Amino acid sequence: MEDELQIAMADLDEEKTLLLVEERIKAGYSSVEIIETCRRGVEIVGEKYSDSHYYLSDLIMSEEILKGVMRVLEPYIPTNNTVQGPSIVMGTIEGDIHDLGKNIIIYLLRSSGYKVHDLGVDVKPERFIQAVNETNASILGISVLISFCVSSIKRVVDLLDEAGMRDKVKVVVGGYPVNQEVKEFTGADFYANDVTEALRIYREILGVEEGSVSEF
Numbered sequence: 001m002e003d004e005l006q007i008a009m010a011d012l013d014e015e016k017t018l019l020l021v022e023e024r025i026k027a028g029y030s031s032v033e034i035i036e037t038c039r040r041g042v043e044i045v046g047e048k049y050s051d052s053h054y055y056l057s058d059l060i061m062s063e064e065i066l067k068g069v070m071r072v073l074e075p076y077i078p079t080n081n082t083v084q085g086p087s088i089v090m091g092t093i094e095g096d097i098h099d100l101g102k103n104i105i106i107y108l109l110r111s112s113g114y115k116v117h118d119l120g121v122d123v124k125p126e127r128f129i130q131a132v133n134e135t136n137a138s139i140l141g142i143s144v145l146i147s148f149c150v151s152s153i154k155r156v157v158d159l160l161d162e163a164g165m166r167d168k169v170k171v172v173v174g175g176y177p178v179n180q181e182v183k184e185f186t187g188a189d190f191y192a193n194d195v196t197e198a199l200r201i202y203r204e205i206l207g208v209e210e211g212s213v214s215e216f
């Protein structure tokens with residue numbers, strides 16, 4: 001079902017999007033619900049770009065609006081200042097500079113007290129291995145939005161195997177083009193292409209009960 005906020009986001013109507021976000025916060029919607037609705041709106045922006053109805057400048061505009069949404073939401077996201085759990089490494093794979101989704105997940109995890117090492121964007125497979133080693137991370141999250149970059153994720157998993165580190169770290173892949181097929185091709189343990197599923201996976205790996213990471 002089409003949603004007013006999703007449509008405002010897809011139409012790149014910044015004023016209306018931010019107004020609706022404020023309204024939903026007041027109405028008691030969770031940050032996760034609001035982010036997910038906006039993500040679906042941005043997905044439509046991507047489809048319109050593919051159909052040549054939108055231009056690159058429109059993709060940039062959607063980035064600006066989504067950042068604005070996050071600025072409005074941040075004060076309402078509960079924070080837990082007690083550092084807990086194992087180290088998590090995250091980054092966007094080589095060749096890909098998309099980072100909005102990755103940054104949202106990192107923000108939510110850090111707000112719950114998890115230690116996340118953000119490697120940024122366009123991260124080479126070797127750098128992921130080095131970071132897992134340096135931080136002794138037990139979860140490696142890799143974001144990908146450009147389909148042809150998926151093969152570099154397989155390279156990360158292969159390198160982990162070669163280094164004898166595969167059993168020590170759970171690999172989670174996330175992003176728009178990710179699905180069961182991508183999970184199987186890359187050899188990752190989990191995949192998520194929305195915020196709800198991403199948090200469910202982290203809760204499962206971390207063994208977190210409802211009421212902790214789930215309280216977003």
Ligand code: B12
Nearest residue numbers: 046096097098099100101141142143146147174175193195
């Ligand atoms: C905004 C945007 C941009 C912005 C990015 C800004 C930024 N700082 O990230 C800009 C304008 C820079 C951009 C550039 C380009 N883009 Co662009 N972009 C988008 C757009 C519209 C939205 C992406 C987004 O931010 N979504 C919102 C976030 C919240 O959602 P998300 O990323 O999916 O993340 C969520 C989940 O997937 C998940 N998640 C994400 N990462 C991770 C990681 C882990 C570990 C986990 C567990 C979960 C997880 O949780 C997040 C929260 O819900 C998409 C369309 C789409 N359908 O995604 C196209 C899209 C990804 N872009 C596309 C393209 C082609 C490009 C360009 C090549 C365009 C060009 N000609 O230059 C360049 C890429 C350059 C490069 N080398 O990377 C294509 C990719 C096609 C493909 N499948 O290969 C898309 C799909 C548009 C389209 N339909 O054609 N883009």
